[in-house]
Amino acid sequence: NAGVTQTPKFQVLKTGQSMTLQCAQDMNHEYMSWYRQDPGMGLRLIHYSVGAGITDQGEVPNGYNVSRSTTEDFPLRLLSAAPSQTSVYFCASSYSVSGVDTQYFGPGTRLTVL
Amino acid sequence: AQKVTQAQTEISVVEKEDVTLDCVYETRDTTYYLFWYKQPPSGELVFLIRRNSFDEQNEISGRYSWNFQKSTSSFNFTITASQVVDSAVYFCALSEAISSNQFYFGTGTSLTVIP
Numbered sequence: 001n002a003g004v005t006q007t008p009k010f011q012v013l014k015t016g017q018s019m020t021l022q023c024a025q026d027m028n029h030e031y032m033s034w035y036r037q038d039p040g041m042g043l044r045l046i047h048y049s050v051g052a053g054i055t056d057q058g059e060v061p062n063g064y065n066v067s068r069s070t071t072e073d074f075p076l077r078l079l080s081a082a083p084s085q086t087s088v089y090f091c092a093s094s095y096s097v098s099g100v101d102t103q104y105f106g107p108g109t110r111l112t113v114l
Numbered sequence: 115a116q117k118v119t120q121a122q123t124e125i126s127v128v129e130k131e132d133v134t135l136d137c138v139y140e141t142r143d144t145t146y147y148l149f150w151y152k153q154p155p156s157g158e159l160v161f162l163i164r165r166n167s168f169d170e171q172n173e174i175s176g177r178y179s180w181n182f183q184k185s186t187s188s189f190n191f192t193i194t195a196s197q198v199v200d201s202a203v204y205f206c207a208l209s210e211a212i213s214s215n216q217f218y219f220g221t222g223t224s225l226t227v228i229p
Contacts, residue, residue, distance in 0.1 A: 035219075042118075042205060042219035058216060090159060092217075102149065103217060105159035 001026050004106035006091050012112045013081040021076040021109050023091030031094045032074040033103065036060065036087040043090065049074055081113045117141060118208050120220035127196050128228050135191045135223045137206030143167075145211035148182065148189040153203040153222070162204075165189065196227045 007022045025032065033048035035058075045058030049068040063085060065077040074093075078085060089109045094101040119138045127133045139148065150162040163173065165182050173180045177194045193200050206220045 033216075035217075040123075040221055042221040043207075043217070044219070045216055048216065088157070092159075102161055102164050104161065105151075107158050110157075 003027065004091055004093050004104055006089075006106035006109050008109060009107065010110050012114065013078075014114050015082060017081050018077070018079050019081065021078075021089055021091075021111070023074045023076065023106060024072050025074075025091075025093040025104075026072065027093060027095070027104070028071060029093035029095050029104075030071065031096065031101070031103075032068065033058070033092045034064070034066065034074070034076045035090045035092065036085075037090060037108075038087050046076065046089075078111075081111075083113045085111065086113045087111060117218040118206050118220035120204075120206055120223050122223045123221070124224045124226070126226045126228060129198060130195050132192060132194050133196055133225065135193075135204050135206075135225065137189045137191065137220060139187050139189065139206070139208045141187075141208060141210055143210040143212050147209045149207040149209070149217070150180070150189075150191050151205045151207065153205065155202070159205070162191075193225075196225075198227050198229050201225060201227045 004025045030051050034046040035043040037043045044060045046064050047058055047066040049055045052068050052071050055066050055068055068074050091106040092103040094103045117140050146167045148165045152160045152162055170182050179192045181190045203222045203224045205222045208218045
């Protein structure tokens with residue numbers, strides 16, 4: 001199993017550009033989520049999904065869109081990038097959606113918005 | 115309000131010293147889980163341990179041990195005989211049964227082990 005994979009590893013955008021961060025998992029996990037990590041703030045939840053076709057907002061959803069058309073993939077879209085979105089983005093997945101389960105993280109995407 | 119507090123921002127120890135990383139949490143839920151993750155300089159997040167709210171038994175795994183105390187809402191992590199490879203940022207996290215698997219992370223403790 002590859003686990004949770006993310007692409008790209010690094011990205012530089014100009015303000016106003018759009019892009020999609022890719023996330024895929026091959027563990028048949030129902031739950032997937034996106035976090036951003038900023039210095040001194042830990043990880044904060046952006047969006048999450050409890051299964052294909054079902055998504056919901058987390059703590060910091062503004063400026064981001066998600067969709068979940070398959071169990072395996074959970075892309076994160078930045079519609080109009082802003083410097084405040086410069087961060088490291090982590091995708092995570094876990095097996096259970098109803099209880100509390102260990103989340104396994106991808107390697108991260110480091111995004112810089114100029 | 116911050117649900118998980120890691121008051122120690124940075125800690126430095128000399129190799130072979132013991133070190134304890136503190137984690138204090140806040141929740142009204144009776145069913146919850148606590149986690150520790152390690153983030154080495156390479157950047158990935160590595161799962162270390164999960165503990166549920168009904169199991170206050172301390173756990174030891176090699177040089178690592180965890181002390182869970184509901185009375186003080188703490189879940190502290192001790193590394194015995196620290197090694198340079200232990201240098202990393204360590205995150206404590208809380209997940210509440212009521213919150214659909216949302217994790218609340220602390221701000222992390224950066225541990226540097228000096229050879």
